[in-house]
Amino acid sequence: MTSRFALVGYSRTSQARMAGTPRHLGSNHPAIFSSSPEASMKSAPDLIASELRLGAHNYEPLDVVLTRGRGVWVWDTEDNKYLDCLAAYSAVNQGHCHPRIMDAMVNQASRLTLTSRAFRNDQLALLYEDLAQLTGSHKILPMNSGAEAVESAIKAVRKWGYEVRGVPENRAEIIVASNNFHGRTIGIVGFSTDPTARKGFGPFAPGFNVVPFGDFDALQQAVNPNTVAFLVEPIQGEAGVIIPPQGYFRQVRDLCTSLGVTLILDEIQTGLGRTGKLLAEEHEGIEADVTLIGKALSGGFYPVSAVLSNLEVLGVLKPGEHGSTFGGNPLAAAIAREALKVLVEENLIDNSARLGSYFLEQLCGIDSPAIKEVRGRGLMLAIELHPEAGGARPLIDSLKDRGVLAKDTHEDTIRIAPPLVITKDEVDWALEQFATVLTTV
Ligand SMILES: *Cc1c(COP(=O)(O)O)cnc(C)c1O
Numbered sequence: 001m002t003s004r005f006a007l008v009g010y011s012r013t014s015q016a017r018m019a020g021t022p023r024h025l026g027s028n029h030p031a032i033f034s035s036s037p038e039a040s041m042k043s044a045p046d047l048i049a050s051e052l053r054l055g056a057h058n059y060e061p062l063d064v065v066l067t068r069g070r071g072v073w074v075w076d077t078e079d080n081k082y083l084d085c086l087a088a089y090s091a092v093n094q095g096h097c098h099p100r101i102m103d104a105m106v107n108q109a110s111r112l113t114l115t116s117r118a119f120r121n122d123q124l125a126l127l128y129e130d131l132a133q134l135t136g137s138h139k140i141l142p143m144n145s146g147a148e149a150v151e152s153a154i155k156a157v158r159k160w161g162y163e164v165r166g167v168p169e170n171r172a173e174i175i176v177a178s179n180n181f182h183g184r185t186i187g188i189v190g191f192s193t194d195p196t197a198r199k200g201f202g203p204f205a206p207g208f209n210v211v212p213f214g215d216f217d218a219l220q221q222a223v224n225p226n227t228v229a230f231l232v233e234p235i236q237g238e239a240g241v242i243i244p245p246q247g248y249f250r251q252v253r254d255l256c257t258s259l260g261v262t263l264i265l266d267e268i269q270t271g272l273g274r275t276g277k278l279l280a281e282e283h284e285g286i287e288a289d290v291t292l293i294g295k296a297l298s299g300g301f302y303p304v305s306a307v308l309s310n311l312e313v314l315g316v317l318k319p320g321e322h323g324s325t326f327g328g329n330p331l332a333a334a335i336a337r338e339a340l341k342v343l344v345e346e347n348l349i350d351n352s353a354r355l356g357s358y359f360l361e362q363l364c365g366i367d368s369p370a371i372k373e374v375r376g377r378g379l380m381l382a383i384e385l386h387p388e389a390g391g392a393r394p395l396i397d398s399l400k401d402r403g404v405l406a407k408d409t410h411e412d413t414i415r416i417a418p419p420l421v422i423t424k425d426e427v428d429w430a431l432e433q434f435a436t437v438l439t440t441v
Pocket of ligand 1: 089144145146147148150181182183184233237238266267268269270294295
């Protein structure tokens with residue numbers, strides 16, 4: 001019963017102790033778990049209250065408690081039905097609980113789930129083959145979360161800089177874009193330009209330079225002999241679906257090629273059909289040297305990410321220099337393979353292109369004084385409101401009441417990114433809700 005930290009008074013359980021309740025959760029385990037079937041019958045307000053009391057408050061979710069999903073639809077604990085216009089930040093491109101991906105998961109889960117990379121498994125090579133064939137990549141590194149893929153690419157490209165480019169040790173520099181979003185690890189938030197993401201979390205790792213997104217001249221001026229990479233999103237998702245000027249990435253590609261700088265495209269959100277192409281780089285007719293994917297590689301089932309690389313960059317990694325207990329496990333590999341197959345075989349990429357342009361065109365036709373700009377590519381869309389319109393959050397709440405779940409970003413922008421399995425009828429229904437909400441503000 002005595003905690004190892006009890007003497008200093010800062011143990012994890014110290015608050016419970018002050019309140020006079022048993023301080024050691026362990027002693028209550030049988031009671032906690034025997035009551036768990038009823039936990040699923042708790043009311044939504046009770047579940048929300050528990051979350052607020054026990055959970056870290058690093059999110060501010062809408063008060064809708066979801067309990068099941070199918071395709072583009074999700075249901076809350078009161079059985080209200082909603083069209084999901086966020087798709088877990090594009091991790092559920094294939095739709096909720098896709099039956100084929102679920103079968104692949106259950107099948108693999110009943111055979112073998114995790115071996116660690118100390119041994120080989122019979123699924124990983126198949127995922128490598130599928131990814132190589134689909135994207136033309138020469139070397140692949142499997143990880144779990146998107147942020148890990150980003151971190152892994154940073155490690156590999158620095159080492160490449162020293163070993164292949166001859167940059168003096170510890171001097172490698174990576175250029176990133178303003179308003180970037182590459183994840184939440186300490187390494188990554190260190191080169192974020194969002195004060196909320198950074199403030200209070202320093203000190204940060206050196207070696208990163210920020211240039212304005214979409215500004216080719218600024219990039220050209222920032223490159224120096226120690227620059228090993230430019231890490232950038234093809235379209236900035238979290239920043240509010242920001243599309244760079246036409247031709248920007250062609251210039252970026254040419255500059256990187258001529259100076260031997262690795263172009264790393266973070267396609268964790270834009271990739272795998274979201275923008276109407278398999279990879280968003282195709283809109284610009286370019287190829288990155290290193291491409292990061294994640295999110296929809298999971299089919300929404302299980303975190304899987306990957307670094308897709310030319311031979312050189314991932315080629316510098318040797319045994320022991322990088323790894324992950326769960327990276328490349330057979331369950332993840334089987335799920336990711338099926339998630340890719342569904343994307344291709346169900347023509348979800350074409351659907352994204354077709355219904356995305358229709359959605360955009362129809363949104364542009366909504367006559368509302370609140371709208372400043374509508375933009376998007378494929379089914380990655382955003383409505384930016386005028387600053388005087390009172391912010392996006394009230395609209396998000398009205399949309400929720402009308403059965404549409406969407407997400408505000410940066411106060412004035414509503415992001416729309418439904419699963420790519422959406423049908424034209426469902427788009428039309430969603431448009432009605434958006435039109436109603438936007439014309440009654
Ligand atoms: C979501 C996202 C990440 C981080 O992915 P996690 O799985 O949340 O770590 C990185 N880059 C981009 C562009 C993203 O949208």
